[in-house]
Amino acid sequence: MDLYEYQAKELFARHGITVPPGQVAATPQEARAIATELKVPVVIKAQVKTGGRGKAGGVRLAPGPSAAEDEARRILGMDIKGHTAHSVLVEQATGGFEEYYAAYLVDRANRTLLAMVSSEGGMDIEEVAATKPEALARIPIDATSGVDLETARLLAARAGLPEDVQDAVAETLVRLWEVLVEEDALLVEVNPLACTSDGRVLALDGKITLDGNAAFRHDHAAFADGSDDGGLEARARAKHLNYVKLAGQVGVIGNGAGLVMSTLDVVAYAGERFDGVRPANFLDIGGGASAQVMADGLEIILFDPDVRAVLVNVFGGITACDAVANGIVKALEVLGDARCPIVVRLDGNNAEAGREILSDAAHPMVRVVTTMDGAAELVAELAAA
Ligand SMILES: Nc1ncnc2c1ncn2[C@@H]1O[C@H](COP(=O)(O)OP(=O)(O)OP(=O)(O)O)[C@@H](O)[C@H]1O
Ligand SMILES: [Mg+2]
Known part of the structure; x- marks a missing residue:
């Protein structure tokens, strides 16, 4: 089961990964109310289970509550690659950050788990792999030993992240591994992983695919909305x-x-x-x-x-x-x-x-x-x- 961005962020937060404060809205009025409460510029983000929302106009900055309402009105009902946006995430706009990429996934072809970290965040990772492979670290992870701080630091260094953020990013990478293992996910991806000029590391976007075979071990049922298959x-x-x-x-x-x-x-x-x-x-x-x-x-x-x-x-x-x-x-x-x-x-x-x-x-x-x-x-x- 693929999760929406806001659901992925909920799981990230449970495991100590920082995400911007925000809430989901199904109407423009709700978006306005959330923006009013957040008291800052917000980002309005279409909640659809597909990529490329930004390019399609599904991610917009709103300086205040009434702009938030307008943007939400525009985005709600929008079709993005055949997926209708039935809700938007209204979240605090983070300022002044560099964008990186981090993911763990099941690499079936090589029968292993794979960590991927890149200094080129915010863009399509396939494109990075094709055009700038040196900026993408791909390291197989042994499922039994997992990702400890040492491995995480190695990942950050190999990806070419600036030295002054490597330690902070490594900590987030360990927590992200925890999400994969403890939530029984087949994929966890953060793109962009933002490092702010004041030293914070945040997940600005999130993708998680949960392993349905492990559903009985979790309270994930609330995440299911039947949207993938019409119920x-x-x-x-x-x-x-x-x-x-x-x-x-x-x-x-x-x-x-x-x-x-x-x-x-x-x-x-x-x-x-x-x-x-x-x-x-x-x-x-x-x-x-x-x-x-x-x-x-x-x-x-x-x-x-x-x-x-x-x-x-x-x-x-x-x-x-x-x-x-x-x-x-x-x-x-x-x-x-x-x-x-x-x-x-x-x-x-x-x-x-x-x-x-x-x-x-x-x-x-x-x-x-x-x-x-x-x-x-x-x-x-x-x-x-
Ligand atoms: N809370 C936020 N604060 C500031 N900027 C943000 C925030 N969320 C997203 N952005 C910016 O918008 C860009 C696009 O956002 P995001 O990655 O969520 O969407 P996307 O990449 O277009 O969608 P997808 O990952 O589904 O293809 C980010 O790379 C980031 O620069
Ligand atoms: Mg993204």
Whole structure:
């Protein structure tokens, strides 16, 4: 789960990293009230889970409360790379600072955790890596030993930070490591990390990606707002379904994680020939694909406005294909109707009987295909139509 900047800053503050005082506002009036309370020039910042807000006009300085209200009015509702700003962070404007960069992340390619610190803050780190690699220190971190003051000082020095700020930055780097470990994050990033002329180190921006697999250990639930997936994952969780929202147009249901993963692959592959359509989700309904589970699964998938065709791909085992076919027929009765075509591929135990049940039911939206590749081809074609 990605956090908003204001949520990331909340976690930073819990671990002793200094952030500018500020609060979130959902209306221009609230922004004005917060600015009035802060009694200083403020920065109004669009809260969206994407980068490049500054360039898009989503970060603005406001010298006083009425300017804060105006800027908030302008930013609220703004679209930034497909993300709507539903709230703004109103925070104290810091003055007189140099901008640096600091991050820890899981480096999957190298099977390690990675620290990245740079003297070039405020800009895209990819750009720094490409144009000024000497200003970016990248040091693998051993998960068991972590980042102590010594390692942190080395990071600050290697990144070419001025000597007089290295110690203060190192302290913040140790705390940032604490955030990664104690909050079970996959990524923590501060850009810019500001060092003020009076010797303070502040996180002026923050990104955190939390590891959902560790959610049970934390009180992070309050951070979830369903904005990433239109609330679909939360709905699915409530029905105990193993569902992950993806960005495509083909709804996918299968039994068994491996089968569903390969279904995603064949759909993406077939989609290359049909307008580049892609899978809209991962959904594994597991072994006992009862009518109710099938109905719950179809309901979630058809609720996703992006879905334009559905592929049900089942390999009958202990739960045989005729039971699954009955499940699909009953599910469609429960749901009343399907708003888009459903392609079904059944194989394995009692596949023939299953296909017969579906052809007898003759549901106008259901198409039966015997092979997985054929089913993927048809569903991609239907989704692109
Ligand atoms: N509280 C603040 N006080 C003073 N300047 C700020 C403050 N917050 C942000 N800024 C300035 O605005 C710039 C952009 O802010 P920020 O990094 O939060 O947005 P961004 O980089 O455009 O967004 P993103 O990181 O999402 O791409 C910063 O580099 C910094 O110079
Ligand atoms: Mg930034």
